[in-house]
Amino acid sequence: MSKSPSTRSRASGRVTLSDVAARAGVAPMTASRAINQPDLVSSLLRQRVEQAVQELGYVPNRAARALASAQSNVIVVLVPSLSNTVFTAVLQGIQDALDDDNYQLLIGNTRYSDAEEEKLLNVYMQSNPDGILLSGLTHSPRVQQMLETSRVPVVSMMDLSSDPDLLCVGFSQVEAGQAMTRYLIGKGKKRIGFIGAQLDERTLRRAEGYRKAMADAGLADSRLEIMVPDPSTIALGAELLGRMLAQVPDCDAIFCCNDDLAHGAIYQCQRRGIEVPGQLAICGFNDLPASAWMKPALTTVGTPRYKIGFEAATMLRAAIRGERPAQAHLDLGFTLMARESA
Amino acid sequence: MSKSPSTRSRASGRVTLSDVAARAGVAPMTASRAINQPDLVSSLLRQRVEQAVQELGYVPNRAARALASAQSNVIVVLVPSLSNTVFTAVLQGIQDALDDDNYQLLIGNTRYSDAEEEKLLNVYMQSNPDGILLSGLTHSPRVQQMLETSRVPVVSMMDLSSDPDLLCVGFSQVEAGQAMTRYLIGKGKKRIGFIGAQLDERTLRRAEGYRKAMADAGLADSRLEIMVPDPSTIALGAELLGRMLAQVPDCDAIFCCNDDLAHGAIYQCQRRGIEVPGQLAICGFNDLPASAWMKPALTTVGTPRYKIGFEAATMLRAAIRGERPAQAHLDLGFTLMARESA
DNA sequence: CTGAAAGCGCTTACAG
DNA sequence: CTGAAAGCGCTTACAG
Numbered sequence: 140m141s142k143s144p145s146t147r148s149r150a151s152g153r154v155t156l157s158d159v160a161a162r163a164g165v166a167p168m169t170a171s172r173a174i175n176q177p178d179l180v181s182s183l184l185r186q187r188v189e190q191a192v193q194e195l196g197y198v199p200n201r202a203a204r205a206l207a208s209a210q211s212n213v214i215v216v217l218v219p220s221l222s223n224t225v226f227t228a229v230l231q232g233i234q235d236a237l238d239d240d241n242y243q244l245l246i247g248n249t250r251y252s253d254a255e256e257e258k259l260l261n262v263y264m265q266s267n268p269d270g271i272l273l274s275g276l277t278h279s280p281r282v283q284q285m286l287e288t289s290r291v292p293v294v295s296m297m298d299l300s301s302d303p304d305l306l307c308v309g310f311s312q313v314e315a316g317q318a319m320t321r322y323l324i325g326k327g328k329k330r331i332g333f334i335g336a337q338l339d340e341r342t343l344r345r346a347e348g349y350r351k352a353m354a355d356a357g358l359a360d361s362r363l364e365i366m367v368p369d370p371s372t373i374a375l376g377a378e379l380l381g382r383m384l385a386q387v388p389d390c391d392a393i394f395c396c397n398d399d400l401a402h403g404a405i406y407q408c409q410r411r412g413i414e415v416p417g418q419l420a421i422c423g424f425n426d427l428p429a430s431a432w433m434k435p436a437l438t439t440v441g442t443p444r445y446k447i448g449f450e451a452a453t454m455l456r457a458a459i460r461g462e463r464p465a466q467a468h469l470d471l472g473f474t475l476m477a478r479e480s481a
Numbered sequence: 482m483s484k485s486p487s488t489r490s491r492a493s494g495r496v497t498l499s500d501v502a503a504r505a506g507v508a509p510m511t512a513s514r515a516i517n518q519p520d521l522v523s524s525l526l527r528q529r530v531e532q533a534v535q536e537l538g539y540v541p542n543r544a545a546r547a548l549a550s551a552q553s554n555v556i557v558v559l560v561p562s563l564s565n566t567v568f569t570a571v572l573q574g575i576q577d578a579l580d581d582d583n584y585q586l587l588i589g590n591t592r593y594s595d596a597e598e599e600k601l602l603n604v605y606m607q608s609n610p611d612g613i614l615l616s617g618l619t620h621s622p623r624v625q626q627m628l629e630t631s632r633v634p635v636v637s638m639m640d641l642s643s644d645p646d647l648l649c650v651g652f653s654q655v656e657a658g659q660a661m662t663r664y665l666i667g668k669g670k671k672r673i674g675f676i677g678a679q680l681d682e683r684t685l686r687r688a689e690g691y692r693k694a695m696a697d698a699g700l701a702d703s704r705l706e707i708m709v710p711d712p713s714t715i716a717l718g719a720e721l722l723g724r725m726l727a728q729v730p731d732c733d734a735i736f737c738c739n740d741d742l743a744h745g746a747i748y749q750c751q752r753r754g755i756e757v758p759g760q761l762a763i764c765g766f767n768d769l770p771a772s773a774w775m776k777p778a779l780t781t782v783g784t785p786r787y788k789i790g791f792e793a794a795t796m797l798r799a800a801i802r803g804e805r806p807a808q809a810h811l812d813l814g815f816t817l818m819a820r821e822s823a
Numbered sequence: 824c825t826g827a828a829a830g831c832g833c834t835t836a837c838a839g
Numbered sequence: 840c841t842g843a844a845a846g847c848g849c850t851t852a853c854a855g
Binding site: 149151196199209211227234241243245246262264265372373409410432433434 | 491493495538540541542543544545547548551553563564566569570572573576583585586587588590604605606607608609630714715716719741744745748751752770771774775776
């Protein structure tokens, strides 16, 4: 195995490429090639190396490889939440797109905090990533600076940027918010409330779309908006429904910024004996699995989250190879799912 | 900055510790200490180094550090799913427990597959992890062998092992399945069906508990069990409810191996006009957020998933430091949540 | 408290 | 197709 450790040895005791080479009777360089570029090695030596790898149980040291090659094969992914299935679907898409590429995913959970994002990126930059996938378009100045000076390829997920130089994959959150609001207006609703939580970028954009549509229809009224920074949960949806009805008793529809809130609002209506959509229409955003099944089935906006992850990772991979994507902004659209609740 | 690259230079162009040292007028070793063990450096030199770090925007190279120190500061976490909130809660607990420890989490999604787990572990072992967190107790022989030969500390999450040498944090899935079944029996139910999907380790153990309780009560009947390998979803729960009623028309209760299935079963009952729990009692497992809110509120088993992650990471951290935990098997228990549906 | 030397385990860049 | 030399950017292990 390894040379017997001298007094000053710092050897880890693990099997190294040199051990494999020695056993196979070749130079380390040849062993390296036999493993990483087998076509460049004669089949005889390749077999001897492969056998030595098996016999010794050789595991390559990724740190050494990264250091020598100046290539980490690491891709950093930053998402605001791991408990929100929207982002776990995005992650699934990313993993599927990168499946056989030997990339190592460094997944960071920013918890909807710019400061946390900055902290995570700071640490992850130490791994010298080949590429970075970010959620959303707005980031702290220091994050933007880090990204610029590092010159690492970046793809932003979820929304569409107005900056033509930025690579992004998603859909227009503003238009989606607008489309849902128009749908409610088209149903004859006049007093349409908007419930927003978390107040992340996407919620703010959806609210922007809501406001546009309401203003266009001459229905705008700031009392119809309830915006709170708390995380979106079913419990919060139930609570905010109550607050909305107290504040605007003649409210005839509520647009919840996501399905969790909408579920809570509907459950609360059931408890209070409010008929949905007869007395009050309720709709959500994202089309979670339960939405199609609950009674009444939830009217909501279907979003291509899995595909966003898949396409963003695909775009990033191309960018890492130095290719320019055909379109820097990939619009994956959204789907209004008209069901029973509105 | 860096020495001007000679013809044979392989320098990455990034700012290195030597650049910082040169700027601060100290040896690289002193710069290293000023950054990593500031107490060992005089305040004058420390300040000069800190300033150089700022001015140059130095980012340490983690690969170089790992190679030189034979310490990766990487912890590998393998979970069977990222879309199941049970495991995202576990991850949250892990992250919180490891927050300021400068560990880098390598999160692998095994997708409930032993083969995938093996593949992931194979790749992640290349990062020379300091410790490993695994879900479940059963793994492929090659995984077990990899873990043994690597001598890396491992903590298993979710269930309790019978092997005293194995570190684990969780609760008895068998006992939990048994407890829920006894609860239904105590409610006077005689024809209690069991619906299991995915057929992962935990589902099989819960089924084992169900069988024990049924046998103890003299109620065992293999036709009452429906086990399918498909992933647990609301849609599947709806479908399997139908299959169960077709197969066992006089069924008076159904124990679903998790809440997703139970939600689907309840929604299906609503569609079919079956009264829950009057005509048919339904219960689940895990107590997802929606379970307390839906009508009827779901009777289920509350599980300490966040705490499992937190405690497992804490135990692993101790093991990495070479400490033996007070108890190798940490039982965090479970809670029967008796609500409306059963 | 500070630093010169050597080494971690690989790959690059040559040369043959 | 094969290999000897040098280097990646840090830290260990000494020595002063």
